[in-house]
Amino acid sequence: MIGFGAPWEKRMIAVVDDEETVRKALVRLLQAAGYSARGFNSGTDLLQNWPAYEPDCLVLDLEMPGLSGTDVQRALNRAGVHVPVVVITAHDSARARAECLREGAIAYLCKPVDERVLLDALRLASSH
């Protein structure tokens, strides 16, 4: 299963999700797939660690207390940071999807996220 093509496997992926169990499981999955993944419990948590920790790709939950996934995207865009973003959400809506893609997300995935779909999205991110 490993091997979506080097050198992305050792790239750093930040997983931002307020739900601890989901965050932990996603980090674990990405690590099992060969990525160097790290979890953040909120958008604020991520931005506070930026740019000391500057991941190659973001897996970003949409609905979070405080800063939402879209808010994080906007903050990064305003700062001129262009990092590939994969948005995941438990609430699919056309409006949210359009908004995320407008802010530059390369993929918009619905929970529960299948491993193949997620890794495909990350591989797509590598091409950016």
Add this chain to the structure above:
Amino acid sequence: MSWVTVIYSMTASACLMLALIYGFIWWRQRDAWVDLLFALAAVATAAVAWFDLAILRASSPAEMVSAIRWLHLPHWMLILSLAGFVRLFLEAGRAWLFWTACGLRTAAVILNFLTGENLLYREISSLRHLTFLGESVSSIGEGVPNPWMVVGQLAGWALILFVVDATITAWRRGDRRKAVFVGGSILFFSVAASGQTAFIVWGHFDWVPTTSLFYLGILVTMGYEFGGEALRAAQLSRDLTASQQQIALATEAVKLGFWSRDFEREDFWASDIWRALFGFTSSETLNVDKFLRRLHPSDRETTRQGLENAYQGDGSYQSEHRVLLPDGQVRWLACQGRLESKGDNQPLRLQGVSLDITKRKLAEQEARALRNEVAHLMRVSSVGELSSALAHELNQPLTAILSNAQAAQLFLARDDVDLEDIRDILRDIVADDQRAGEVISRLRNLLKKSEFQPQELNANELIGEVLKLMNYELTAHAVRVVTEFTAGLPSILGDRVQLQQVLINLILNASDAMSRQAENARTLTLSSNRVESSAVQISVTDTGSGLPPGDEEKVFEPYHTTKAQGLGLGLSLSRSIIRAHDGRLWAENHAAGGATFHFTIPEWERDAR
């Protein structure tokens, strides 16, 4: 024609007629002693009239002496009857005065036969003749007064004192009419008669004896009042009969059964309607055991306990129970009774009424079933409103489970499998699965159809469960939740699902009311308190725009809604659910904005279960 004969004979006849009437009444009603005394007084007056006539017709001193002597016997009887009549009719007069008057009059009669020729004269030596009513009548010419006569006069004054005392007591008590007619007439005619006798005896007054005419005056005046009493009693009797007929009609119309348990006679009596309600025949002997055996087995103990409480407690008895009729039919009855006790608190009689409430009970059951049905539909509707929140609640653990399982697959595909990692993953999968299971279980509870099932609940836990269910919904609407729980609250008695439903409805309304506020101004406060009436109060407060002024009650009316897509049944149903819990739900507007919905639920009482 002799006017003297006519007047005295008519006096005697009138008195005898009165005696006959009241004697007959007494004969029919032997405990009516006051009628007997009146009749005796009338007989005595008739005899006095006869002796008065004998005095007027006396042709020799010996005849005069004899007539006066025997006159004292009916006179004695008259005084005793009058005194007794006053005592019983006015229900007044000191006993010692009564006995003094009676005793002195009795002594006077004895002295009448033992001293001199009679009580008034030791000796009458000659007669003289007067003209009275146009004819010649006899009067006393010369005689020696008997000094023992003073005993008779004392007896007269004792009677007057007794009557004065009784009259004053009756007057003060409020029986003024009786006092004037009975007391007043006796006093007036007694004083007049005594005065006349004294003047004749002491020779100051040349007049013939007319005592019987005075006594007739007393009898007529007393009879007027006494007869009026009888007429009023007759009217009361007619009124009572009419009332009884009205009661009978009413009881027949509503099938109200009367029953009475007499403790002294160990007797249980019940009306025919009551017997029919319980399926007993008219001739069947009844007792408490038979009554209890006729009840539904589930209701026997509580009814027996209710009866016991009436004997031991405040004497009131109330119960609603089912009766199992011999044909297998079940009937609901409401019973209400009151215990009468003797002075020493010994139960004397427990009596009351029973009413068939089967129709009402069936209607209540139907209403309850309908309410449950509507409540269920409203819960389904609430779940619809919460569907995105529930999807989120389920998607989160499912996402974690899927990611963990796929991570495990990837780990296992490696050559260097770390079993500790696999164990961690499996532990997390189990935990997330349980979490998803809890969400489904809460959802299933809300969606299931169930009867009203009151049970012991903790109010704070109940609120906590609802908040778990609505966590995402509130977060998604940026509502900040504040809980102000009172620690150590007593348990409440309630149906978990229905109370959760009320809370969900109130919280959804609060969240909706705050949707136009700025996100940082949306605060939902949930509080719990104990209130005085042995109940727990739960309050849901929002910081929305509040209710339209004056709408604090209107919001509970069915189909009243301010939402574009609301049915307007939520608050109406919530109030009906809280009422079924014997609680109260009401709204309160805040001056600073926002509203609070409070509801109370009675405490759970261990003994009451």
